[in-house]
Amino acid sequence: MTSANEPAESASAPAAATPARGRGRGRRATVVLAVAVVLIAAVLTGLATLRSERPGTDGPEAGFARDMSAHHAQAVRMSFIVRDRTGDAAVRLLAYDIINTQSAQIGMMTAWLDEWDLPKSDPAGPMRWMSGHGGHGGASRAAPPTVSPALQAGAGAARMPGMATREQLGELEHASGRAAEILFLRLMVAHHRAGVAMAEAVLDRTGHARVRALARSMVNGQQAEIDLMNRMLRERGSEAV
Amino acid sequence: MSKNARNRAQRNVLTQRQVPWGGIAFFAVIGVVAIVAISYAFMQSRPSSASGSGGAIAGLVQKDGLSRDHTSDPVKYDTSPPMGGAHDPMWQNCDAHVYDRQLRNENAVHSLEHGAVWISYRPDLPADQVKLLQDKVSATDYTLMSPYPGLDAPLALTAWGKQVKVQNADDGRIDAFLRAFVKGPQTQEPGAACDGAKDTP
Numbered sequence: 001m002t003s004a005n006e007p008a009e010s011a012s013a014p015a016a017a018t019p020a021r022g023r024g025r026g027r028r029a030t031v032v033l034a035v036a037v038v039l040i041a042a043v044l045t046g047l048a049t050l051r052s053e054r055p056g057t058d059g060p061e062a063g064f065a066r067d068m069s070a071h072h073a074q075a076v077r078m079s080f081i082v083r084d085r086t087g088d089a090a091v092r093l094l095a096y097d098i099i100n101t102q103s104a105q106i107g108m109m110t111a112w113l114d115e116w117d118l119p120k121s122d123p124a125g126p127m128r129w130m131s132g133h134g135g136h137g138g139a140s141r142a143a144p145p146t147v148s149p150a151l152q153a154g155a156g157a158a159r160m161p162g163m164a165t166r167e168q169l170g171e172l173e174h175a176s177g178r179a180a181e182i183l184f185l186r187l188m189v190a191h192h193r194a195g196v197a198m199a200e201a202v203l204d205r206t207g208h209a210r211v212r213a214l215a216r217s218m219v220n221g222q223q224a225e226i227d228l229m230n231r232m233l234r235e236r237g238s239e240a241v
Numbered sequence: 242m243s244k245n246a247r248n249r250a251q252r253n254v255l256t257q258r259q260v261p262w263g264g265i266a267f268f269a270v271i272g273v274v275a276i277v278a279i280s281y282a283f284m285q286s287r288p289s290s291a292s293g294s295g296g297a298i299a300g301l302v303q304k305d306g307l308s309r310d311h312t313s314d315p316v317k318y319d320t321s322p323p324m325g326g327a328h329d330p331m332w333q334n335c336d337a338h339v340y341d342r343q344l345r346n347e348n349a350v351h352s353l354e355h356g357a358v359w360i361s362y363r364p365d366l367p368a369d370q371v372k373l374l375q376d377k378v379s380a381t382d383y384t385l386m387s388p389y390p391g392l393d394a395p396l397a398l399t400a401w402g403k404q405v406k407v408q409n410a411d412d413g414r415i416d417a418f419l420r421a422f423v424k425g426p427q428t429q430e431p432g433a434a435c436d437g438a439k440d441t442p
Binding site: 027029034041045048069070073074076077080106107110123124125126 | 279435
């Protein structure tokens with residue numbers, strides 16, 4: 001027995017120590033693995049969050065920035081034209097206001113696209129972001145129907161809802177005095193109405209704070225200007241639109 | 242000690258020393274799921290690399306050090322169509338503008354300075370291809386399009402210091418060029434207008 005026992009004793013001496021050590025090592029490895037997985041997940045989640053705060057090129061934020069920039073550019077153009085065509089102080093002041101506000105807003109939206117590293121143009125056509133994906137039925141309420149580039153391409157067709165055609169701009173360039181004021185006001189009310197609809201459409205589709213803040217200010221500002229312009233139309237003996 | 246006890250001791254040694262495969266598998270699965278999910282979110286939110294260099298456009302020609310002088314005199318440009326250089330004080334309107342006649346280079350170059358992309362085509366470009374381009378241009382602000390007699394390719398896309406010539410209106414490089422360079426980083430005067438100046442050829 002003893003002869004059989006002795007090797008067993010000597011073998012069990014280290015064996016008695018190793019189970020504890022082995023168990024400790026196993027637990028340590030598990031803890032290290034768990035910590036590593038949690039760390040990697042945290043880093044990736046952090047990066048993904050940072051990433052996703054930068055809107056994508058097909059998202060409503062970028063589409064809004066691009067389309068509203070083009071829309072605004074025409075309002076600026078029309079306002080410059082009417083300042084050349086009338087001496088009326090009230091219309092000239094309104095036009096001055098639109099030029100400054102909307103030019104500055106184009107700059108803000110261009111800076112967003114720069115910051116998001118996104119293209120300033122979408123060769124697939126304007127207003128695509130407004131079709132579908134609308135929360136709260138926004139697409140039907142706020143968005144004028146999306147028009148395909150092919151449909152818009154006809155000579156003189158407006159590129160986006162509310163935009164004046166080239167013919168209408170030409171008409172404004174040749175009108176003067178009261179006629180120019182009335183034409184300008186009517187075109188700009190239509191322009192602003194579509195602008196408000198576009199801003200409401202992006203409000204229905206994004207939670208991006210800065211985009212929402214600017215869109216909200218456009219809705220409020222342009223709605224107030226629509227009311228003002230309709231008062232100005234009536235003062236000039238024209239129907240409100 | 243019995244043979245049994247010794248076996249138990251040995252088994253203990255083996256089991257206790259074993260790598261904790263259960264734990265490893267558990268966390269590896271969690272890790273893989275997390276990585277797959279997060280990479281997917283990444284791809285979804287990744288912007289289609291816009292801007293920029295247009296480095297991916299095959300055959301892109303670039304030119305630096307172009308003069309920005311204003312002059313009412315005719316200018317001799319060393320590429321055709323010109324990619325930049327001295328130009329007329331009046332820019333050619335580039336508000337998604339389709340022209341059906343040849344433009345003065347000196348006016349069109351000024352539009353490039355403002356961040357426009359100029360699509361020029363050889364007058365023998367088939368009508369259906371011209372139509373395709375017209376549709377694109379008339380839907381894209383800061384572009385202009387015109388025939389260009391003597392062009393050494395069916396069509397050319399030009400921005401300030403950037404140019405690519407392609408054979409067909411359905412070439413994928415056209416959209417890539419527009420995405421990269423309409424108001425792109427080559428723009429010499431960001432914020433400058435594309436209307437209010439020369440509206441006819």
